[in-house]
Amino acid sequence: MNRQGLHACRNNIPTFSELENRYNRILQSCSSLSTLKQIHSALTTIGFIGQSPHLGAQIIAKYSKYEHTEIARSLFDEIRSEQNSFLWNTMLRGYTNGGHFNKTLELYLLMQRTGVRPNNYTFPFVLKSCASQSLSVQGKLVHGEIIRTGFDSDMYVEAALVDMYAKCGLIDDGRRVFDKMSKRDMVCWTVMITAYEQAERAKDALLLLQKMQQEGISIDSVAVVSVSSAVGQLGDSKMAESVHAYAICNALLLDDMCAKNAIIGMYAKCAEVEKARLVFDSMEERDWISWNSMLSAYTQNGLASEALLLFDQMQASGCKPNPVTALIMVSACAYLGSRENGRRIHNLIINSSIKLELALRNALMDMYAKCGELDTAIEMFNDRHPSERDASSWNVLISGYGTHGFGKEALEIFSQMTKEGVQPDHITFTSILSACSHSGLIHEGRQCFSDMAKFCVVPEAKHYACMVDLLGRAGLLYEAYDLIKQMPSQPNDGVWGALLLACTIHRNTKLGEIAANNLFQLDPEHPGYYVLMSNIYASSSKWHEVGKLRGDMKSRGLRKIAAFSVIEYGKEVHGFHTADQMNPYWRDVHRKVEELAIEMKMVGYVPDRSCVLHDVEDEDKEHSLNYHSEKLAVALGLVKIERGADIYITKNLRVCNDCHSAFKYISHIYGRKIIVRDANRFHHFQGGLCSCRDYW
DNA sequence: CTAGGGTTAG
Numbered sequence: 001m002n003r004q005g006l007h008a009c010r011n012n013i014p015t016f017s018e019l020e021n022r023y024n025r026i027l028q029s030c031s032s033l034s035t036l037k038q039i040h041s042a043l044t045t046i047g048f049i050g051q052s053p054h055l056g057a058q059i060i061a062k063y064s065k066y067e068h069t070e071i072a073r074s075l076f077d078e079i080r081s082e083q084n085s086f087l088w089n090t091m092l093r094g095y096t097n098g099g100h101f102n103k104t105l106e107l108y109l110l111m112q113r114t115g116v117r118p119n120n121y122t123f124p125f126v127l128k129s130c131a132s133q134s135l136s137v138q139g140k141l142v143h144g145e146i147i148r149t150g151f152d153s154d155m156y157v158e159a160a161l162v163d164m165y166a167k168c169g170l171i172d173d174g175r176r177v178f179d180k181m182s183k184r185d186m187v188c189w190t191v192m193i194t195a196y197e198q199a200e201r202a203k204d205a206l207l208l209l210q211k212m213q214q215e216g217i218s219i220d221s222v223a224v225v226s227v228s229s230a231v232g233q234l235g236d237s238k239m240a241e242s243v244h245a246y247a248i249c250n251a252l253l254l255d256d257m258c259a260k261n262a263i264i265g266m267y268a269k270c271a272e273v274e275k276a277r278l279v280f281d282s283m284e285e286r287d288w289i290s291w292n293s294m295l296s297a298y299t300q301n302g303l304a305s306e307a308l309l310l311f312d313q314m315q316a317s318g319c320k321p322n323p324v325t326a327l328i329m330v331s332a333c334a335y336l337g338s339r340e341n342g343r344r345i346h347n348l349i350i351n352s353s354i355k356l357e358l359a360l361r362n363a364l365m366d367m368y369a370k371c372g373e374l375d376t377a378i379e380m381f382n383d384r385h386p387s388e389r390d391a392s393s394w395n396v397l398i399s400g401y402g403t404h405g406f407g408k409e410a411l412e413i414f415s416q417m418t419k420e421g422v423q424p425d426h427i428t429f430t431s432i433l434s435a436c437s438h439s440g441l442i443h444e445g446r447q448c449f450s451d452m453a454k455f456c457v458v459p460e461a462k463h464y465a466c467m468v469d470l471l472g473r474a475g476l477l478y479e480a481y482d483l484i485k486q487m488p489s490q491p492n493d494g495v496w497g498a499l500l501l502a503c504t505i506h507r508n509t510k511l512g513e514i515a516a517n518n519l520f521q522l523d524p525e526h527p528g529y530y531v532l533m534s535n536i537y538a539s540s541s542k543w544h545e546v547g548k549l550r551g552d553m554k555s556r557g558l559r560k561i562a563a564f565s566v567i568e569y570g571k572e573v574h575g576f577h578t579a580d581q582m583n584p585y586w587r588d589v590h591r592k593v594e595e596l597a598i599e600m601k602m603v604g605y606v607p608d609r610s611c612v613l614h615d616v617e618d619e620d621k622e623h624s625l626n627y628h629s630e631k632l633a634v635a636l637g638l639v640k641i642e643r644g645a646d647i648y649i650t651k652n653l654r655v656c657n658d659c660h661s662a663f664k665y666i667s668h669i670y671g672r673k674i675i676v677r678d679a680n681r682f683h684h685f686q687g688g689l690c691s692c693r694d695y696w
Numbered sequence: 697c698t699a700g701g702g703t704t705a706g
Contacts (some may be wrong), residue, residue: 124698159699225701261702620699
């Protein structure tokens with residue numbers, strides 16, 4: 001035998017650990033489930049598996065990675081023993097990473113029963129499984145076990161404990177563990193900061209961030225995500241800028257989509273849509289969340305039409321909408337009242353593989369209700385199996401009936417809901433109370449408000465706002481004011497705003513001033529309140545006060561929110577500001593508007609000049625009344641939309657008195673149905689009458 | 697072999 005042969009012969013009798021290494025290498029290079037199975041069966045055949053727990057662990061880990069935890073488990077059961085804790089840990093890891101948290105906990109119990117000693121690697125998996133399911137009782141038991149076994153000063157275990165307590169809603173228990181830690185790295189700090197952020201305690205989160213920086217711990221991109229969310233909650237745009245700048249300076253945004261997406265969301269919540277867009281545009285790669293964050297940045301800031309434009313770009317770029325995209329876009333259409341786009345997106349959802357989850361179907365119902373197609377919404381509801389009618393779907397129906405002025409029907413739906421055993425929530429009550437308000441059902445509204453306790457729903461500020469609105473509109477201004485004084489919490493802008501609006505309708509200067517002064521303190525930058533209050537002064541000819549308010553607005557640099565009306569003609573969407581000559585049909589619209597003014601006067605219309613007086617800006621001509629945005633929109637509708645089809649208009653503010661009366665005349669003269677959605681509700685004009693019976 | 701992250705209606 002020559003030298004080479006001898007060498008080969010020696011290689012043919014490898015030692016056990018050489019073999020183990022060799023098989024290990026083969027396993028590591030294995031890249032598919034089928035090869036893994038082949039290797040597994042080969043190793044079983046030669047009886048190697050039983051002899052090498054380390055190799056077994058590798059295979060268990062691989063199977064788990066391929067989401068075949070059952071095969072992993074049967075191999076585990078074959079080779080497990082009390083001594084090899086790491087085998088148990090491997091199986092725990094497989095379950096936890098695969099999201100099979102119950103299996104993790106079951107295995108942990110088996111571990112205890114079998115007398116296997118857990119170690120520092122064991123607990124993080126178990127704690128994560130408790131955390132993911134908010135199992136605080138189990139989590140606390142595990143904590144006891146950690147103390148008993150003496151792993152309570154392991155940094156990883158402690159971090160997992162903090163996280164577990166936080167995710168179980170016991171954030172202060174988490175903080176206690178955190179404070180006791182002798183050593184904390186970046187991850188530990190981030191866990192605690194994230195905990196506060198998730199609990200919507202943004203201030204605590206940022207305080208901790210400050211402390212972290214004082215201790216010289218650096219921040220990575222994961223921390224940036226949590227910090228961004230916290231800043232977003234505060235809505236502080238200055239702070240948002242500095243977080244963004246910090247992240248750029250420390251190179252934390254390079255190839256980190258998560259962090260960039262979080263920055264987009266942060267700017268969106270700080271009303272800095274343009275900055276959000278800049279970040280979005282700067283990304284070389286975008287995932288679903290990037291697109292969705294930007295889309296919702298637009299919708300959150302009232303720029304739903306921009307969202308529609310971006311949505312088209314998203315599809316053009318080959319990124320298919322996912323269920324979240326669908327939800328955002330459907331609500332954008334609801335916000336706009338855009339029936340054409342709403343239908344288009346509904347069809348798109350049906351034709352794509354997006355699953356029509358309950359939430360999406362609720363959003364679609366809501367969209368149809370808000371686009372004036374209440375019947376479609378009702379149909380969608382009736383088509384549902386009773387078991388699929390969750391509280392949200394009932395809520396959509398109640399608020400749909402309410403905003404269309406069908407208060408009685410809303411009440412019927414509400415009682416049907418409770419009869420069928422569906423628990424009403426805080427939204428049910430805002431919907432039903434505002435439904436009563438729109439229909440002037442004062443007695444019923446009061447009853448619902450006092451019934452809230454029966455359903456264990458605690459009245460919040462928004463419910464008080466509904467009641468103030470209900471009483472105030474009905475002229476019971478002092479009762480409304482008394483209710484505000486009885487509130488257990490501080491009255492917010494919604495509550496005072498409702499009172500101020502009621503005072504405008506009923507021309508009560510004294511209470512109006514009280515409401516307005518509170519509002520000027522709560523939200524001094526909101527132009528609407530100055531406008532309403534000056535309208536009250538104007539209606540009682542207190543021109544000096546009007547001038548003073550106008551001066552206040554000017555010195556604060558506030559401009560009245562511009563009225564804006566939208567009408568859809570086929571696939572075209574036309575938005576009108578006052579006298580918007582940019583419209584392609586402007587000549588037609590202009591001619592029609594002038595025609596209307598004459599036609600209406602001939603049947604008895606008298607321009608309501610008080611609407612002009614109410615304007616803070618100098619619009620004291622009858623002419624300007626004719627060019628209110630909703631009148632331009634209706635003119636376009638009359639010219640372009642075929643006879644027999646209803647005319648739908650959406651307006652961003654409340655319709656003014658003059659337009660309301662004009663639309664009644666127009667519906668009569670032209671024999672057409674005009675449906676206007678204003679900031680508060682629907683008005684169906686038909687045959688010279690409005691569905692709101694002039695109560696709005 | 698172990699701990700932390702972003703989008704979602706009414």
